[in-house]
Structure formats: structure tokens, C-alpha cells
Amino acid sequence: MKVALTGATGRVGHAIAAHLVAQGHQVTTLGRSALPGMAHVTWDLSQPPPDLTGQDALVHAAFAHVAGKYRGGEGDDPATFRALNLDGTLRLFQQARDVDVGRILFLSSRAVFDGYPAGTALPDGLPARADSLYGQLKAEAEAWLAAQTGLATASLRATGVYGPGAPGQPHKWADLFAGYAKGRTPPPRVGSEVHAGDLAAAVDLLLSAPAAALAPATFNVSDILLDQHDLLAAYADLTGITHPLPPRADPSQVSVMACDRLRALGWQPRGLAGLRPAIADLIA
Template structure:
């Protein structure tokens, strides 16, 4: 079996990646600051210490590793945008310098492919209604947060390290939904609780993708034809929804008597084009999957 090291594998998105790769026959090792608690994954998974410290030589963590998926990110708990807290310099040092040091260690250890989990935040503010495409001739990224700038800089650093024997690709992932794992709340738990209790809810719109669909995109980067993924970036997004859409599913599932919040106009939202990754065979679950998952989360 092909061995994959997943940094940040116990994180919200990382867990989906680990489980997906296990289900598809990969031998997965999780790298992070602390090992996963017993029973966190569906199978026992080896653990290696791994940090975003650019001063450390961590090449030993990549021994016998064929692929590296970098999903780790250092941030203030609960925040990505604004995740620097009161230490922007440390935020940058860990997430750019620390990531690049890991990429270099992976390359030097003979790792064949590297996948970096980036973010739609690299696009920043764009004209209302503009579709977000990866083609910089048509659309230049304009990150308006330090988080987005760090992701963009790390994408470019990985691209600069790519060779014919070290293939790197970056995935610009939108909001991720799905079950959070043992002992954790899913991302919409407080929203569901507020709505069912009749409290005021924040109305917003956004693009979403199921965590397993993100993991499927990661696997495509590992298995895809080298020329089609090497040094490339891909958007990973599925559905554009608002609070009204999500809570209408909750209302149907629970017969909640409270009124739904008003819908948000979606015509000015910047949706992400996904033609590029779909051309590789990626097919996310769409509204059918979102409805099924939200129904299950609401019922539980």
C-alpha cells in the first residue's frame, strides 16, 4: 500500500482526508503536535510528531513516505481569517516558513507528490458577481486578509519547489461541512441551536463543499496524470447557499415552528468555478448531499 503522511490529520478537514484515503486503500500516517485520541479514526493510524517550526529539521518524519498532504495550519482557535490574533509575525513564520521547510524536507526525503490545502481566501474582494477562476490572466488574486495572503504565498512557494520528481498541487477550498468526528460539534451546531430555540440568527451566504468531496479532490492530486496536476492550483467548491437554505432543511427535518430568516440575494456573490478539477473526474455531491447531511445532523 502507498504510504501518505497527512499533516493536521486530526483537524476538521484533515480527518475527512485521512478517512477517505484509508477507505481507498492508502496506508496513512498522521503528523501533528499530539496524537489522535483512541477511536478518533475508523482504523488505528500511525502518528509522527510534526510542527510548523521552520527551525526544526523534520526530514525523519518523511521516511518511507510516498505522498505528503499538508492540511496543518497554525491559528487562533476557531479562526482562520483573523487567525493571527495579536501575533501576525508568528502567524506568518509558522504558516509560510514552517510549511516551506516541510515541503523541502519532503522533497529531500524523496516524497513524490505534495498536496497543499489552500483557501478561496486567496481571491479576496472581487467585483460583485465575478466568477472566481484559477486563470490569473482573467482574474488576479487580491487577498484582503493575512490568512489569504499566507495561503497564496505558500501556494507559490510550493510551485517554485516542484520538479519532475516532486509534484506539487494546491487546492483552494471553500467552506467545508459535514460531521465533525467523535466528541466534536459540526460547524453549524450553534446555528441550528439558535434557530430551534427561536433566537436571532446571523443571515449570510457562502459556498460549501462536503469534507469527503475535499478528500476526493486530494486523492485526484495523488493519482492524476502528472502533467495535469504538477504546479497547478484547483478550486474546490460545490454549492452556493444561504442561511435560509440551510435552515429550511432543518425545519423540514425537525418540524421546527419558528419562521425562517429571509433569503439572501445570491446574484452578487463570487461563486468559484470548478471546471478545471471536474475535468479530472471530480464530482461532488451537490445539493442532494448537502440536504442529506444537514437532515442527519439536524435529526441527531
């Protein structure tokens, strides 16, 4: 399949690119920087969309934000944040639709659920209720896609994503591990996570699934409920560090996403059993 991919130099987009190429797809990256061995078109969200004629699918994982932030990523310029991440996204989707790209996948976020009370169960298809500009823009882009008829679309509502950083970038836990190694004990925290490789596998699955399987358009993407106590315990065991661990956090305050739609299509993320090997890879 010929796949146009935005955001391929980010942590998530890079994992998607690598996975799709490994599975035999012909990937063209759309962004500021090329990746070795892949076709590339220089583009960003502020520009008119590139010509997507001949592409079988578009996977949109690009997002413009203040460095290190998604929620709150608008900084002090919400108007530009909206113009890039909603207007730019919709222009890209419209171009893909107009040249008959058959399938559009959008990397959304669990932030579309942030307006629900803490501890709310989050099944597939739950209506969006965002309380940040980031979540609102993701939800609006989802809604535009879902309204398209005669076009196979899906939005992946992804939770926190862990795994290797993109080339030249640290992984998401680099500062946490470095601080703990120096003897700093972080405060309690628990949250949901999915490995970037498992998110990439979900993208690949939705590229190949029958179009009818994509309705009704949104898919939760989450895997493990991870307490920072357990994360650092695994890190400590692998490194021989013996600093105090943070207390456990209250898991009842986490809104856990069910991923029944993806699992029904055969998605099998690595679970807690895959966490320790993943941490070992990050240390290496």
C-alpha cells in the first residue's frame, strides 16, 4: 500500500514509519525533514497541502505545539495553534479526499475525554468531552472525518505513548530516570500507557482492515495502567540503583480506556509482560 505519513520525525510518527516500512508499505513522509530510505515531500501544517494523488492512504500524526507539551501546547498563541492544528489538518484531509485517497487515519488523543470525571470508564465510541484546546481540536478533526461519506476513515484516540525516542531525541522517561538515578524521588503518579510499536501496529491493522470495520470511526488505543512506583522499580532492578521509590498512587482516579474495537480486529499489545524488556531497550 502507498501511504503518506505526516509527523514521521516525532516519537510516535517515527515508530509508525518504521513499522509500515517493515511490513512492506511504500511510505512517503510529509514534513520538514526526511527519513533515510523513504520518499519525502517537504511540507508543514502552515502550508497548502501537497498533492496526494496516487496515495492509497494518509496517516496524519503531525501536530504543532510548544516543545514538550500537548495539552497547553498553544503556549500564549491559541489562534496560531488552532490555525495550524485544525485548519491545517482539515486542508490536508480535504486534499486527500479530493484526489481519492481511499483511507485516512488520524492520530487523535485520550485528551478528547478529559472533561469526564476522574475514574470514568472510557469505552470505544464514548462522545468526546474535551476541556483543553488540544483536546477540542482533536475532537473537531475527528468529527470532520467521521462526517465524510464514501471514505474510509478512523481516528485513533491514543493514551500516553512510551518507547524509544526518534533519532536525536530522548525517550519520554529520560528525565525521570536521570533524576531518580541522582537520588530524586518523584511524587506518586499512575496513568495509562501504550508502546509506540503497538500503536504503530494498530495503525497498520486499520490500514488493512475492511472499510466496513472502520465504522463508527474512533478507536481507543491503550494498554497498561502503570504506576510510577512499578516503572522505577523495574528501572532500579535493571540498573542496580537502590534509591527510595515513590509511594503508589490511587489507580481509581485514572479513567481507563477499553480497546474492544481494536482487539476485535486482532490487535494484541505487549501488556505488562513487555514493559521490562522495553525499559531494558531504553536503558541500552
